[in-house]
Amino acid sequence: MKPTLPKGTRDLGPDQVDRRQHIFGVIREAFVRRGYRPLETPAMESLDTLTGKYGEEGDQLLFKILNNGDYLAKADPAALESRDSALLTRSIAKRGLRYDLTVPFARYVAMNQHLLSFPFKRYQIQPVWRADRPQKGRYQEFFQCDADVIGSSSLMYEAELIRVYDEVFHALGIPVEIRINHRRLLQGLARICRLESHWQTLTTAMDKADKIGWDGVQAELIRHGLPAELVDRAIRLLQSSPSGARDADLAADPDGAAGLSELAEIRTYLGSAPLHNRLVDDLTLARGLSYYTGAILEVKATEVAMGSLGGGGRYADLTGLFGLPGMSGVGISFGADRIYDVMEEQRLFPASALHRLQVLVLCLDAEGHAESYRLTESLRASGIIADLYPEAAKLQKMMKYADSIGAGHVLIIGEEERASGLYTLRHMAEGIQQKLDLKGIIHALTAPTNC
């Protein structure tokens, strides 16, 4: 049989895994140093846990797992009779694959509320699965990378998560802009413009300004039946600069005032220690997720056209659905696949991200092969990534292999080299050769430039 992969899935080969681990490593480090602890939840959750959390469209995109054994024995006869797939699913599939990391986190916190100490800070880096139509560069299995603090309303955490974004993107070499807004500013804006009852329509349209322009937003709002005059005012306010008249208007509204005050407090926490990237107030930032109730964050690359590389915000109640109400939290996520694409496009991955061979040992004669293997083990014991070509072969053949796997150096060992204890170390890219003893080789390969 000719093997294939299911549509929408992919293998990650060696270089891809190494590079993705580089990204995750930088992110993990920033979280760990701030007291975030790791959590891993199972790929399979009860469909009771997942269903109804992601809207109707989300429910359709859940991958459902067929019950094992003779599942038809317990299947709903009416659903079978009427050939109703959706109805039948309830009786033949109890489990589904994780769709995001937020719902499993909320489920975990609710289940373990008596064991956890709050505030509880966790990060989670795991794959999720969505039955989206596969597209170029979009997969049905992809990694998410989230961190949340739950059980405190302190605005210190907003500042902390801004620092995480700033530090991570700086370490990865991606210049970004961190945008911040506050849900209560948007509520204030709606009230000022007497559009309170159209708050959802307004933010949904606003969110598209990047794609359809402000004229498009205006047209959409008017198409939805909002009064033209009020729409004009809202769009003027949204586009105005965040100072002077606009903030005075917002400050006069109770929600607007609360939003402004929280944003100011976040900046107090940030203090005067400079950020590597710009933190920008952006009243037009809405973000889709309806559970945000406080500050909202989003990260965009400044030098590449690419959707957001991360986003997050504060929610007043994430675990209420699972029977634990009133837990305020704030979280952010990193768009790992987009970050990967930006770094690849801009060639930002450091050479050290790839754990390729530093040296491939080439033994010219069968008699010396076992001895060459033992020498290779000594290199490894010194922390060098080293391997030996598995048999004595023609130099050309072995060189071709070294080249194809991207080995940094080759070390050539023949009868003469074994006798003298001096071996030829060749730098593959530069073609420079040196005769060195074992100590010299270890020194050459562990010098900082070869790490």
Add this chain to the structure above:
Amino acid sequence: MKPTLPKGTRDLGPDQVDRRQHIFGVIREAFVRRGYRPLETPAMESLDTLTGKYGEEGDQLLFKILNNGDYLAKADPAALESRDSALLTRSIAKRGLRYDLTVPFARYVAMNQHLLSFPFKRYQIQPVWRADRPQKGRYQEFFQCDADVIGSSSLMYEAELIRVYDEVFHALGIPVEIRINHRRLLQGLARICRLESHWQTLTTAMDKADKIGWDGVQAELIRHGLPAELVDRAIRLLQSSPSGARDADLAADPDGAAGLSELAEIRTYLGSAPLHNRLVDDLTLARGLSYYTGAILEVKATEVAMGSLGGGGRYADLTGLFGLPGMSGVGISFGADRIYDVMEEQRLFPASALHRLQVLVLCLDAEGHAESYRLTESLRASGIIADLYPEAAKLQKMMKYADSIGAGHVLIIGEEERASGLYTLRHMAEGIQQKLDLKGIIHALTAPTNC
């Protein structure tokens, strides 16, 4: 709703994830230094790829994923009519969850044969799913941790993988015995005892000697109709020590001679550099997997009663099923869950495996909170795992939190401390307090014992 987890699944909390990462980190390091590269395959594979690879029982333990959308529209009407679950599955589920890492690896190699350079060395650490009946300590989702070299028959790799086992278990602090055998020795043994045609029965029974004793093995073989005299001879040979008469008998058989010669060559590669653990010839070692054709390896803890902590061997043809015949390979795997259990039982996890807070900063007055946050960020910038209690609160309450999350130290900041720049650093376990300035705190927390 009261949230639950599906049977057979579990969450891994912070300490568990940290500890498991410690195990994976040690294993990964040993592989990377030997030129193994990482591979990640998707959780979902085509059922065509998975079915028929794990025997009939394995097929039943595959988790199958329901096709999305109106799957009943394409369902087999006859299967629906007859309520035949197994038959219906073929028309309503195209995908299944990964059952092990070997079949996806073989599929990957066959699919990418023209892009890969051979020998190809890969390691893979990913979860797999099996619909086994859940038991205490046994889950339907668990991690496997495999490494294989494919595309070379060099016995150097057997030696290399023995070194990996030796190094990893030494680094983890688990004393083990590495057992080695060779499939051709077992074939030779069967021929010597004139039990060639009963080779499968013999090895299957042999494999149970640990559990049912040699008397039990003998009884089982006789029950299967093998001649008592020949069975006696086989068991005498199996139990005899690996030298003198026994090896002379085996050496007289072509398969036995080949097996002995390969084992000797592996020992030549290992050379005189001592192993940390014992490498033991064990003619009774068979291991279940029928695809092994050469050397067979197994690792057992010597100081705890526990099944094998790892195993592997050489196979002449792993990818033939996927259209790429004649690829010799050798691989090993680590039993991550058992290793975890041994390490927990024996308290072998180093304190450094847990990335808990080194210091929790406690601010006594609201006025100083933002300043305390910025001081906390300076500690983090020095590489210290640090956090700040999110609000000014009673010392007792904050100390209780510090204790519950296992913080190593607390740093107490009040009005007086901010004025003087001298803060109280308290070691939680020892109860010792010091007054230090910021530099002194960083020094105290980054000294080697606190890393």
